[in-house]
Amino acid sequence: MLKAVKSLRHRLVSSHAMMSTFAKTDIARSLTSWRFPIGVATTYTIPYPSLMTFPIRLIVLVILGVAGCQITPPKIVQNSQHPISSNLELQIRRAAKNASSSETAEIFYNAATLLSTQNGSQQTKSIIARIKNDPTLFSRLSRSDRFEVELIDLELDYREATQHRKHGLLDRLEALAPTTLAQEISWLELAIRVRISMEDHVNAIKNLIRLSTYASVSKEQLVERIWSSIKKLPLGYTNTLAKNSDTEEEFAWWDLATKFLGPLTPTLQQSGWDIWQAENPTHLAKNHPPSEISLRPNEPTTMALLLPQSGPLAEPSRAIRDGLMTAYWATQLANQGELKQRQKILIYDTSENAMADVVSRAEADGAQILLGPLSKSNVKAMTTLKTVTPTIALNRITPTRGYEQRIPQLSLAVEDEAVEIANHISSKGLTRIIVFRDDTLWAERAYRAFAASISNDTEITSLTTLADLKDVTNKVGRALDIDASIARHTNVKKLARREVEFIPRRRSDLHAAVGFIGSREYESLVAALDFHFGSDIPLFVVSAALRSDVPIKNGTQFVALPLTLFSFPLRYDLEAAFPAAKQQPSFYALGIDAYRLANQFERLIAGVSIPATTGNLKLGRNGSILRIPAWGPTHEQFTDRAPAFDR
16 A cells, blocks of 8 residues: 555556546546636546646545555544535545555645645645644654654745744744754755744844755855845844854854945955955855855045035034045055055035036036935935936935936935834734824824835734823823723722722733834833833834933834944944044934945945945835844843944
């Protein structure tokens, strides 16, 4: 019997040949085609060369092929969640009726494994449910086969799982023990996909590094996968990871990221790569370098900075200028005379001059790239010009109908933070949340971006505007349904006609709270949540909620600039030269990244992601440079808002 199952090709041919015309027609009419929606019956016979194209027919033929003896069929456990069609059920019973328990288990196992390779997801799920729900059948399988059944089941669950359920998949994966090299690789591949979908890039990279030790895996593809995941991490984080690496191989990857992605210019990146190669002569990335490393953009010799030097934007303009010049001088000193010619930085005032005149003058002075303008009105005017000089605007405008000009636009828009919070909450599988926003235009913009980006599985149960700080406690109480709890107590007291011991209860089904609020509102919100027994609710806030002198609530998760979270030599230089950068770092970071993108403009245009001090940057549609901010440490991890610098 088992020999017949394992000799699949011969059994398929012989059983198909021995089937009567009636039997063939009966089977064909009882099954559904995988090419059509469920319920569309197939009515034709399939010749042998086409069998592998139709998995349901294949499995029925396999089952019929091993049916030959005359013993009572085993009990098949029903599972209403994954129904098998009645006719296929009959075929399975016929196939197993003359087999021993061990042979029956293997029949089901072969059915599941074959269907799993032929896109028969629903049928595979049904058969696996039969195996797992019958302890006798499952126990009869070998350890290796039980692993295969569990892994197929996990794979199918992963395809259908919401983000909330994927966390459970990881626990199930960790409980499995591969028995062969092939199983180990399959296990790792599924773990990697699950982790990446959950934005757990660090552990995904560790799994990929482990996968790289197997000879059968394509090294070139694996290097690109590792590098792609590394690029998802915020700039500066790899320095921390290197200090806590588990292996020399892992340390080398984090060190490569630090040496290559940290420098501002391609020249310094190449120097970092050369140093790393010398230190790691046998590393996988040395023999198979990431493709990005071979891309070396041309660095402009002259940049033009277009900023207002008077008016309401004069102060942020000065911060942008000072950040850019800090990056410039750090680069010049690091090059140590390697450049044949120093870069020139030309600065033009856009306060009282038309953009056409400013651009014309900059181009006449030899500018090879334009950085700015800053105001939205000037950015809009810039998009109408016919300049061919590469340009990076330092603000973002909303595209209008017919908008085709694609000038890259780098900004500190709060919408980027809101989108990242939405993606993070979705990846964590948090499905019931409450949202607080203050009474400002930027908070309204942030909420709209958040609501548009949140997963369909996530429900915003309430939206509360905190316009008056004196009323925050009451509004938070209503958002937590404290009023409903008090009302229930009042009704009980009336019915009992006496005082009833009572402690108000908040709603218990909330997974998180989100705050698009400033620092004053943050302090009030934290106090109100504590007062209404909501201190255990995870709180997600934008960077505007935090100041260096405001303590961070236990459990608060926040997005911020990588420059403010990690140790950079450039950050030390910046804050030493400009003390204001420590309290208001945003526009200084914008200036640094303007300089970075000017030197890596060709990478930006090619769609390459660039980790930077304002976040991970990548060119999106309509010229917007998408910015993914970094996540700050939790309260338990937090020790110092200004960590020690690594010089």
